[in-house]
Amino acid sequence: MMGAAFVPLAPAGGPRFVRLLSAGGWSFYVAAAVVLFVAFPILHLVVPADSALHVSDYWVTLIGKIMCYAIVALAMDLIWGYTGILSLGHGLFFALGGYAMGMYLMRSIGRDGVYQSNLPDFMVFLDWKAYPWYWSFTDHFWYAALLVVLVPGLLAFVFGFFAFRSRIKGVYFSIITQALTYASMLLFFRNNTGFGGNNGFTDFKRILGFPITAPETRMALFAVTGAALLGFLLFARWIVTSKLGRVLTAIRDAESRVMFSGYDPVYFKLFIWTVSAVICGIAGALYVPQVGIINPSEMSPANSIEIAIWTAVGGRGTLYGPVLGAAAVNLGKSWFTKAFPEYWLFALGLLFILVTLFLPRGLAGLLAARRKAP
Amino acid sequence: MSEAASIREQWDDPVASGARVLSEGVDTTHRGILYLDGISVSFDGFRALNNLSLVIDAGELRCVIGPNGAGKTTMMDVITGKTRPDAGTAFFGQTIDLTRLAEPEIAGAGIGRKFQKPTVFEQHTVYENLELALKTDKRVWPTLRSQLDGPARDRIAATLETIKLLPDAARLAGLLSHGQKQWLEIGMLLMQEPQLLLLDEPVAGMTDDETLRSAELFLSLAGRYSLIVVEHDMDFVERIAQKVTVLHEGAVLAEGSMEEIQGNEQVVEVFLGR
Numbered sequence: 295m296m297g298a299a300f301v302p303l304a305p306a307g308g309p310r311f312v313r314l315l316s317a318g319g320w321s322f323y324v325a326a327a328v329v330l331f332v333a334f335p336i337l338h339l340v341v342p343a344d345s346a347l348h349v350s351d352y353w354v355t356l357i358g359k360i361m362c363y364a365i366v367a368l369a370m371d372l373i374w375g376y377t378g379i380l381s382l383g384h385g386l387f388f389a390l391g392g393y394a395m396g397m398y399l400m401r402s403i404g405r406d407g408v409y410q411s412n413l414p415d416f417m418v419f420l421d422w423k424a425y426p427w428y429w430s431f432t433d434h435f436w437y438a439a440l441l442v443v444l445v446p447g448l449l450a451f452v453f454g455f456f457a458f459r460s461r462i463k464g465v466y467f468s469i470i471t472q473a474l475t476y477a478s479m480l481l482f483f484r485n486n487t488g489f490g491g492n493n494g495f496t497d498f499k500r501i502l503g504f505p506i507t508a509p510e511t512r513m514a515l516f517a518v519t520g521a522a523l524l525g526f527l528l529f530a531r532w533i534v535t536s537k538l539g540r541v542l543t544a545i546r547d548a549e550s551r552v553m554f555s556g557y558d559p560v561y562f563k564l565f566i567w568t569v570s571a572v573i574c575g576i577a578g579a580l581y582v583p584q585v586g587i588i589n590p591s592e593m594s595p596a597n598s599i600e601i602a603i604w605t606a607v608g609g610r611g612t613l614y615g616p617v618l619g620a621a622a623v624n625l626g627k628s629w630f631t632k633a634f635p636e637y638w639l640f641a642l643g644l645l646f647i648l649v650t651l652f653l654p655r656g657l658a659g660l661l662a663a664r665r666k667a668p
Numbered sequence: 669m670s671e672a673a674s675i676r677e678q679w680d681d682p683v684a685s686g687a688r689v690l691s692e693g694v695d696t697t698h699r700g701i702l703y704l705d706g707i708s709v710s711f712d713g714f715r716a717l718n719n720l721s722l723v724i725d726a727g728e729l730r731c732v733i734g735p736n737g738a739g740k741t742t743m744m745d746v747i748t749g750k751t752r753p754d755a756g757t758a759f760f761g762q763t764i765d766l767t768r769l770a771e772p773e774i775a776g777a778g779i780g781r782k783f784q785k786p787t788v789f790e791q792h793t794v795y796e797n798l799e800l801a802l803k804t805d806k807r808v809w810p811t812l813r814s815q816l817d818g819p820a821r822d823r824i825a826a827t828l829e830t831i832k833l834l835p836d837a838a839r840l841a842g843l844l845s846h847g848q849k850q851w852l853e854i855g856m857l858l859m860q861e862p863q864l865l866l867l868d869e870p871v872a873g874m875t876d877d878e879t880l881r882s883a884e885l886f887l888s889l890a891g892r893y894s895l896i897v898v899e900h901d902m903d904f905v906e907r908i909a910q911k912v913t914v915l916h917e918g919a920v921l922a923e924g925s926m927e928e929i930q931g932n933e934q935v936v937e938v939f940l941g942r
Contacts, residue, residue, distance in 0.1 A: 538812040540796055544789045551787045554748060555860060556775040556806045565808050 314531045323524065330520035335513050351512065358516040358584045360624045361523045365577035367604045367616035368526055369570040374602070375610035376534055377566050378546030380464075382598050383471030384574055386478050387446035389592035391575030392582040393482075394445055396495035397429060398438035399506070399583060403499045415497070416490045426488045435502060442579040443572050450571030451564065458560045458567075472595050479593035494589025501583050512584070519580045523617070526573055530613050533566070542566055543611075603642065607649050609658025618657050700761075701726040701864055701894045702747065707756035709742055709918075716742040717753070718918035724864070729890035731905045732898045733929075734915035735939050740898045741784060743915070744866045748781050749774045760864065776806065780862030784869050786849035790842030794833050794852055797841050798824045801856035823859065830885070831855035846873045854885070865889070867897045871904050883907045914939065 315323060334357075337349040366388055373379045400414045409418040413425065431437040453474065457467060485491035504511045533539050544552045545559050552559055582588045591597070600623075608619020623645070631638045653660060702724035709717040717739045724730050732740055745751040746758060749771045758766040764777055775781075789797050802820055804810070816824075828834045831851040836844065841852055850870060857865055867886070871879045879901070886895055886908050899905050905912065905926065912929045914921045916939065922932045929935050 533812070536812055537799070537814045538808065540792060540800055541811055543791055544800055547789050547791050548787050550750075550771075551783075551789065552800075553771040554775050554781050555801050555856065556772055556803075557811070558770070558772040558806075561808045562811075565812075 310532075314528055314535060323527075327520075327524060330524075331517055334516065338513055339509055351509070354512050354516050355584055356628060358512075358519050359581060360621050361516075361519045362577045362581040362584070363601075363604065363624055364617040364620040365519075365523050365526055365580075366574050366601055367608060367620035368523075368530055368613060369573040369577070370601050370605045371608075371610060371613055371616040372530055372533070372566055372573075373570045374605060375612065375616070376539065376546065377542040377563060379563060379567065380468045380602065381471045381567075381570075382468045382595065382602060383473075383475035384570070384601050385598035386471075386475040386593050387450060387571040387574035388578040388581070388597075388601075389478075389482075389588065389590075390446045390449065391442045391578030392588040392592060393489055393495070393578075394432075394438055394441035394575070395579035395582045396489075396588045397432040397441070398435055399498040399501060400490075400495050401429075401433040402501060403497065406499050407497065414490070414495070416485070416493060417488075420485055422488075429488070439579075442575050446571045446575035446578075447568055450568045454564045454567040455560075458563045472598065475593050475598050476595050479590045479595075482590040482593060490589070492590060494587060495582075496587040496589075498583065498586055506583060506586070515580065515584050519584070522576060522580060527613060527617070533569070534613065538562065538565075600642070603646050603649075607645065607653075607656055609656025609660075612656075612658040615656050615658030622657065699726050700724065701728075702896075703757070703759040704743070704747070705757045707743070707746055707753045707758060709739075709746060709751055709753050715918050717746065720756070720915075720919050722913060722920060724894055724896060726863075726894055727891045729886060729895045729897065729908060729910050731909040731912045732896055732915060733900070733902075733905060733912060733939070734921070737917075738915040739918040740915055741868060742918075744781060744868055744896075744898070747774075747866060748779060772806070775860065775862075778861075778863040779866065780857040780860045780864070781866040782850075782853050782857055782868055782870055784872070786846065786853050788841045788844075788849050788852050788856065790840065792841055793838050794828070794841055794844070795824065795837045797852055798827055798855055798859050801859035803859065803861040827855045827858050830858065832881075847875060847878050850874060851878070854882075863893060865893055865895045867895060869899055870897060871899065871901055879904055 334349060334354070337347055338354055341348045343350075366384065370381070370384055373381060403414065405412060407415045407418075409415055411418050413422065417425075432441070457470065462470065481487055482489050482494075483492050489495070498506045500506050501511065501515075504514075534542070541552065541557055541562055545557075545562060549559055578588075578592075604620040604623050605616040606619070607623055608617065609615025623642075626645075627638060627642075630641055634641075649656065655662070700723045702722070704720055704722040707717050707720040708715065720739065720743060722743075732743070734740055742751060746753050747760075747766060749766060749769055752767060760766050760774070760777060760779060766774060766779075769777070789800065792800070799816060799820075802823065804814070804820075825834075828837055831854060833844075833848060833851060833855065836848070841849065844852060850873065854867075854870060857867075870886075871882050874882065883904060886897065889895060890910070897905075897908065909926050911924065912926055913923045914929060914932075914935050921938065922929055922935050924932075
């Protein structure tokens, strides 16, 4: 039959799940899983602290934090690399997820705060007598988890609905997302908003009953973050290799042709935009217990721009590229801000310029070129 | 009865109701598939379309010609919903008001458009381009879950045969030649199974051989589908035209068979320059 002679859209053979990654891809994936779930726990918890192989608290927290950023970069690649929507306000969804988790963690402090009160320290300081209504039920983990998903998701959905319906595109869209995150930052800076003002939430004591600074808890959070990163990678792969993924790339390349082919771009964009925001929210929720603090500076416009930089450095439209980019830039930042703290912003700007000029396809492009070269 | 409805009623059987007839030669035995009545569009004071009225019968192959700036592309923009007219009505069949629908809805209703500049998905393969155009449920959730089944593959195979891009099925569309991109876009149009095809300069940049094949293809489509072909290549128009409409300065200047048009002094003066 005619159809059988054709090059199939994805490599044939095997169920859809197996085909999500190439053989090489699966090798890396399994290797990463082994490193994250076997090597790290052993080197941190079992190997004694004075051994050269021991992985310290500092490194566990740093890698955990970077994995959260990698998840955000992945979410950014879905909307920017694949759908062509440049959001310069994605840090907002990350921060909102972080704040939702933060509310639960603040409640978990119980009476162990500075003021020995049922209320968080900052509320006692403001002379509040009871929790505002929007803090209700946040002492339950499942409710906080629900907020982590619903708050960024609903905000993204409503904002996206109006923005995409009005056909706001390109730089105008990017500017509006900057404005959104900036306005939210200002809102959260206010003490009256009830989220700790410019100090935010900190001094967490426990999570789900476990002491938050214990090595085992740290490792567990690390492992969950690793699982989330690997899980979201497969999820993103599933989306981009589906027909919907092809429609998204088509929207990026020729939106008018997509419309005239009968697809309504508004709903496709809204779908991936909301999914991306929820992923960022979950990343934020995993981030806060590991770094121990959340404050409005997470919503700063500069943070969101950094997310775009990680994605560009890593290589848009590849999924693994932005993960690499987030890791590379943040490891670099971690070293740089200790060695030359005043110059980090200059270095970041220079990085962005150099990548745009010499590495337009990012690190992923570099890797692909080296693989092709003899 | 609204004005639009009464106009449609008249056009269904203009002779019997004694209403105005568009021009000589209108075939009254067919049902119309496209009705444009009094369409006017202005851009910043420039009248792109000036009280344009046009009827396309089902199964017809209409050629629309005219000098540059006559409003041919704007007319297509109005039909496909890209531009809203300032005045006038546009109906697809008896019931579908084109001035109220969005582009994806109009495409879904059965109007397919081929652009002047070949617009294909450059980062996708030829095969994927055709897959995306396939007539199917195009909402978000069904698209996410969709898998290509046997009949769909066969349709894509048949279209690849028709547009002679079978050996290039796995190539990125961006790497095709101009003529091949034109063919791919026509193929995508066929995949959509529209009832009305709007073809804006479909043979621009094609070789003589390809132009001949296009003519054969369009002639084979007429009857099953209705086509509006905008073209500048007069030989091509002569080859395929059943009826020709000449646009000038946003309105219909003349309508009729190719011989009638070529004999029309006004047309010759304005456009053909012979």
